[in-house]
Amino acid sequence: xxxxxxxLSGLLFIVLGLAFGLVATGYRFGTPAAMGAGFLPVSLxxxxxxxxxxxxxxxxxxxxxxxxxxxxxxxxxVVGSIVLFAxxxxxxxxxxxxxxxxxxxxxxGPRVSWLQRLVPAIILAAVASVVFAQLLGLPVPLWPSFAx
Amino acid sequence: MxxxxxxxxxxxxxxxxxxxxxxxxxxxxxxxxxxxxxxxPVTTVALLLPITFALDPVSSLIxxxxxxxxxxxxxxxxxxxxxxxxxxxxxxxxxxxxxxxxAGRAGPALxxxxxxxxxAGTFATIVIAAFAPVLGSVALKFGAVEYFSLIVFGLVxxxxxxxxxxxxxxxxxVLGLLLGQVGTDPTSGVYRYTLGFSxxxxxxxxxxxxMALFGIxxxxxxxxxGEERVDGVVENVGRVLPTRQDMMDSAPAIARxxxxxxxxxxxxxxxxxxxxxxxxxxxxxxxxxxRRFGHGDIRGVAAPEAANNAGAQTSFIPMLTLGLPANPVMxxxxxAMMIQGIQPxxxxxxxxxxxxxxxxxxxxxxxxxxxxxxxxxxxxxVALLKVRYTYMFPAIILxxxxxxxxxxxxxxxxxxxxxxxxxxxxxxxxxxxxAPLILGFILxxxxxxxxxxxxxxxxxxxGVFLDKPISLGFLIASALLLAAIAIPGVLKLRQTAMAAx
Numbered sequence: 001x002x003x004x005x006x007x008l009s010g011l012l013f014i015v016l017g018l019a020f021g022l023v024a025t026g027y028r029f030g031t032p033a034a035m036g037a038g039f040l041p042v043s044l045x046x047x048x049x050x051x052x053x054x055x056x057x058x059x060x061x062x063x064x065x066x067x068x069x070x071x072x073x074x075x076x077x078v079v080g081s082i083v084l085f086a087x088x089x090x091x092x093x094x095x096x097x098x099x100x101x102x103x104x105x106x107x108x109g110p111r112v113s114w115l116q117r118l119v120p121a122i123i124l125a126a127v128a129s130v131v132f133a134q135l136l137g138l139p140v141p142l143w144p145s146f147a148x
Numbered sequence: 149m150x151x152x153x154x155x156x157x158x159x160x161x162x163x164x165x166x167x168x169x170x171x172x173x174x175x176x177x178x179x180x181x182x183x184x185x186x187x188x189p190v191t192t193v194a195l196l197l198p199i200t201f202a203l204d205p206v207s208s209l210i211x212x213x214x215x216x217x218x219x220x221x222x223x224x225x226x227x228x229x230x231x232x233x234x235x236x237x238x239x240x241x242x243x244x245x246x247x248x249x250x251a252g253r254a255g256p257a258l259x260x261x262x263x264x265x266x267x268a269g270t271f272a273t274i275v276i277a278a279f280a281p282v283l284g285s286v287a288l289k290f291g292a293v294e295y296f297s298l299i300v301f302g303l304v305x306x307x308x309x310x311x312x313x314x315x316x317x318x319x320x321x322v323l324g325l326l327l328g329q330v331g332t333d334p335t336s337g338v339y340r341y342t343l344g345f346s347x348x349x350x351x352x353x354x355x356x357x358x359m360a361l362f363g364i365x366x367x368x369x370x371x372x373x374g375e376e377r378v379d380g381v382v383e384n385v386g387r388v389l390p391t392r393q394d395m396m397d398s399a400p401a402i403a404r405x406x407x408x409x410x411x412x413x414x415x416x417x418x419x420x421x422x423x424x425x426x427x428x429x430x431x432x433x434x435x436x437x438x439r440r441f442g443h444g445d446i447r448g449v450a451a452p453e454a455a456n457n458a459g460a461q462t463s464f465i466p467m468l469t470l471g472l473p474a475n476p477v478m479x480x481x482x483x484a485m486m487i488q489g490i491q492p493x494x495x496x497x498x499x500x501x502x503x504x505x506x507x508x509x510x511x512x513x514x515x516x517x518x519x520x521x522x523x524x525x526x527x528x529x530v531a532l533l534k535v536r537y538t539y540m541f542p543a544i545i546l547x548x549x550x551x552x553x554x555x556x557x558x559x560x561x562x563x564x565x566x567x568x569x570x571x572x573x574x575x576x577x578x579x580x581x582x583a584p585l586i587l588g589f590i591l592x593x594x595x596x597x598x599x600x601x602x603x604x605x606x607x608x609x610x611g612v613f614l615d616k617p618i619s620l621g622f623l624i625a626s627a628l629l630l631a632a633i634a635i636p637g638v639l640k641l642r643q644t645a646m647a648a649x
Binding site: 005012036041068079089101110116124137 | 543
């Protein structure tokens with residue numbers, strides 16, 4: 001029964017509201033005339049939780065709509081390739097980071113040959129390097145730090 | 149004569165060779181990316197946003213605007229030729245447009261879409277030039293109280309077009325407001341929700357958030373569905389220029405679509421989507437032979453195309469004069485302005501006239517370029533329609549990474565984008581729309597500042613929002629809007645609109 005979009009989103013909003021609210025209790029609340037840093041966050045968090053609760057209640061009145069999570073493979077590969085970009089930027093340089101990100105992310109899609117993965121990776125890395133590093137002057141080392 | 153002087157200033161800014169170049173580049177790239185199946189204007193603008201950072205503020209906004217209407221037009225091309233609307237605002241165009249294309253009349257459908265958009269764009273530019281100063285001078289008289297209520301109204305309006313339950317859309321607005329709280333509290337200097345990361349002291353990067361929600365999360369969602377084979381591309385475009393009969397049939401439809409679109413674009417939450425649906429519905433009601441609608445009637449292409457272009461352009465009015473975004477694309481324009489160091493709001497009209505008028509003038513120039521560009525380049529666009537998603541999505545991911553990185557040159561923002569993308573994916577799966585969240589995020593800091601100021605002046609009395617007539621008006625309007633969304637009739641219209649998506 002937890003596999004239902006409305007119920008699950010309601011619960012998610014309640015939890016998020018509680019989390020935001022609890023953290024915000026650490027900030028000074030203040031008064032309406034002189035609001036502290038915590039005034040709006042706490043108020044918004046309470047509203048979020050209340051809305052979440054209303055969504056949970058409403059979900060019992062409406063027809064259930066099941067959540068279809070689908071395969072987590074694309075999610076994992078895509079997120080992994082993004083993290084890789086951030087990590088690879090210093091050691092591999094901009095061109096290298098672009099290349100590995102495109103190459104790795106291509107595994108999130110359907111099966112294609114290695115050539116069909118490598119060629120786009122090389123082309124995109126080259127185009128991105130020219131456009132962003134050369135033309136737009138992104139302050140980032142273009143080549144691997146061990147190159148010279 | 150003030151208007152003429154302002155327009156003259158605008159054209160003097162827009163007709164420098166470099167701004168013409170950026171406008172052209174924006175229109176070209178916007179169309180190029182917008183034509184790709186499955187990429188709508190919001191994603192296109194998000195993807196191309198970082199390219200504009202290196203430019204000066206005027207050029208960057210001119211280019212972004214060009215990207216926006218370029219992408220809008222590109223989406224219509226996709227809708228007509230493959231029946232795969234990239235964005236919801238071209239859904240209705242696909243109904244009659246694709247039928248025309250199948251019947252060998254792809255050329256006239258594309259032609260009338262371009263001509264209708266151009267006429268609508270020209271009219272909308274005049275509307276902007278005439279109304280922006282008026283609204284801007286009214287807005288200058290707004291105090292913190294009025295502003296707060298206006299923002300509340302804007303946020304409520306943003307949920308009109310959200311899919312599914314109203315409560316979920318409201319919760320997304322509030323979540324957006326909370327995400328906007330991350331960073332240093334401007335009044336006390338306290339770090340809020342930074343979780344110990346000093347890089348979060350400036351808040352969540354707007355680019356990282358919008359790319360995560362509209363770029364990455366979408367990609368993951370699409371990949372899960374597996375590759376949709378792009379079938380039935382109509383490749384034989386033929387003569388692009390519509391016949392005399394086509395023009396005669398379309399003229400009144402274009403006129404009505406333009407008027408309706410200009411009006412609906414002004415409303416926060418409205419913009420292009422509502423405009424194209426309303427225009428199509430209106431045409432099918434007033435037309436002489438309504439039965440032909442849905443079977444390749446040229447009026448069914450002309451009216452919504454004129455309306456969505458007019459709506460897209462007039463939605464700049466609340467953005468320029470009030471600093472209020474009517475849709476996610478306008479939220480990105482505001483984000484871009486802030487990255488350029490311009491505080492959006494009514495003062496922009498007076499403090500940056502060359503920016504505002506340069507942008508307005510460039511819109512018209514951009515519309516001319518759009519029509520000059522599209523008629524001869526149709527064949528190139530047709531070729532692009534066949535690009536497989538398999539080769540497209542790694543490029544989208546790479547562009548998002550570079551974009552998130554380029555704002556502060558920080559790898560942290562790239563990591564943040566990855567985390568936000570997971571959140572965005574979960575929300576998409578739970579059928580929570582990202583658009584209200586992004587508007588809440590943009591408007592959050594502005595709302596807090598005005599709420600604080602208003603209550604400071606009123607010594608903590610919340611009644612002040614009801615005492616001032618303008619503020620009361622906005623609050624009543626918000627309440628009416630909420631009630632209206634709940635009324636069955638409107639609900640049904642929403643449902644038909646959503647079902648068509």
